[in-house]
Amino acid sequence: xxxxxxxxxxxxxxxxxxxxxxxxxxxxxxxxxxxxxxxxxxxxxxxxxxxxxxxxxxxxxxxxxxxxxxxxxxxxxxxxxxxxxxxxxxxxxxxxxxxxxxxxxxxxxxxxxxxxxxxxxxxxxxxxxxxxxxxxxxxxxxxxxxxxxxxxxxxxxxxxxxxxxxxxxxxxxxxxxxxxxxxxxxxxxxxxxxxxxxxxxxxxxxxxxxxxxxxxxxxxxxxxxxxxxxxxxxxxxxxxxxxxxxxxxxxxxxxxxxxxxxxxxxxxxxxxxxxxxxxxxxxxxxxxxxxxxxxxxxxxxxxxxxxxxxxxxxxxxxxxxxxxxxxxxxxxxxxxxxxxxxxx
Ligand code: HSE
Numbered sequence: 001x002x003x004x005x006x007x008x009x010x011x012x013x014x015x016x017x018x019x020x021x022x023x024x025x026x027x028x029x030x031x032x033x034x035x036x037x038x039x040x041x042x043x044x045x046x047x048x049x050x051x052x053x054x055x056x057x058x059x060x061x062x063x064x065x066x067x068x069x070x071x072x073x074x075x076x077x078x079x080x081x082x083x084x085x086x087x088x089x090x091x092x093x094x095x096x097x098x099x100x101x102x103x104x105x106x107x108x109x110x111x112x113x114x115x116x117x118x119x120x121x122x123x124x125x126x127x128x129x130x131x132x133x134x135x136x137x138x139x140x141x142x143x144x145x146x147x148x149x150x151x152x153x154x155x156x157x158x159x160x161x162x163x164x165x166x167x168x169x170x171x172x173x174x175x176x177x178x179x180x181x182x183x184x185x186x187x188x189x190x191x192x193x194x195x196x197x198x199x200x201x202x203x204x205x206x207x208x209x210x211x212x213x214x215x216x217x218x219x220x221x222x223x224x225x226x227x228x229x230x231x232x233x234x235x236x237x238x239x240x241x242x243x244x245x246x247x248x249x250x251x252x253x254x255x256x257x258x259x260x261x262x263x264x265x266x267x268x269x270x271x272x273x274x275x276x277x278x279x280x281x282x283x284x285x286x287x288x289x290x291x292x293x294x295x296x297x298x299x300x301x302x303x304x305x306x307x308x309x310x311x312x313x314x315x316x317x318x319x320x321x322x323x324x325x326x327x328x329x330x331x332x333x334x335x336x337x338x339x340x341x342x343x344x
Pocket of ligand 1: 131134158159160161162188196201300301
């Protein structure tokens with residue numbers, strides 16, 4: 001049985017969930033994928049968090065060099081969040097030839113070129129299934145299941161917090177501020193909700209998804225972004241009267257010459273499947289020239305759903321013989337154009 005030693009950077013909610021799934025599913029993973037995944041080191045200051053999960057003190061470190069220089073570790077999964085420190089740690093690991101796994105969409109969307117260059121140089125792999133649409137395997141589908149297509153469009157509800165707020169406003173006629181407070185109480189929205197409600201989080205995700213779908217490097221600054229803070233109960237009522245709902249949509253379109261990408265609150269006809277995506281659920285609607293329309297649906301956040309995607313990447317990173325490369329990320333951008341969209 002092949003044994004693969006891995007390290008976890010941070011033990012937050014999702015890091016803990018990933019550790020639990022790896023432990024609970026260890027035997028199944030051994031049987032089905034022929035690999036025994038051993039968590040050899042964990043970078044975490046909070047000893048209590050580690051203790052609660054049954055991780056021995058001897059596995060803990062607070063120094064990334066203990067992991068980067070450990071020749072036995074071949075895969076490193078990051079749960080820190082934030083950009084600079086997480087990137088520093090991952091670049092160190094990539095430079096030492098370790099494949100990396102991350103759900104950190106902001107860091108990934110802002111640093112993909114750099115990560116790809118370092119990974120290519122050392123022959124390591126980049127795995128980021130959990131960065132977009134949480135537990136729903138959309139990255140794998142775009143990378144490995146649609147080779148017979150040109151993807152022409154993506155339309156997604158890729159942020160659970162805003163979908164929770166807009167669904168509640170629509171279903172219960174409650175105003176934005178009250179719904180935001182409830183989203184915060186339930187742990188969906190952060191105390192500072194800007195990244196979600198102003199559409200930044202969705203723009204990171206559509207940057208990643210559109211780049212993969214269209215095979216181009218779509219930079220963040222080419223994505224039109226508008227959040228949901230201006231959506232009033234009056235707008236929602238008007239939309240309802242006309243047979244629409246309002247959703248924060250992240251969309252990408254490829255007409256062959258131009259890539260257009262937008263994050264904006266859109267009117268969705270009630271006949272469209274995306275209109276039925278409620279609460280904190282996510283969905284991605286993909287149109288390929290041969291396959292037609294596909295819809296991926298599920299939980300876009302949370303300990304277990306996101307942990308599920310991370311474990312999938314850890315198993316893949318541990319068993320892949322050949323690492324997927326993203327050459328289009330290194331190539332100078334094709335011309336990209338955005339339009340001030342009001343239509344869906
Ligand atoms: N803040 C994100 C959301 C978390 O609400 O969808 C998952 O990326």
